[in-house]
Amino acid sequence: MELEHSPKYEKLKTYYDTGLWSKTKVHNAVVKHWITAEEYEEITGEPYKA
Numbered sequence: 001m002e003l004e005h006s007p008k009y010e011k012l013k014t015y016y017d018t019g020l021w022s023k024t025k026v027h028n029a030v031v032k033h034w035i036t037a038e039e040y041e042e043i044t045g046e047p048y049k050a
Helices: 009-017 023-031 037-044
Strands: none
Touching (some): 023 037
């Protein structure tokens, strides 16, 4: 079963994958509750540090 992602997940993943967004911007998206810490890890491949 595939997990449901946050509404902005796909857009932010695309931004990161294409180089439009840095890890810092993706991190800030967690702070703003746009994505979860787990989704940060999926997108960047690195553990989220608060």
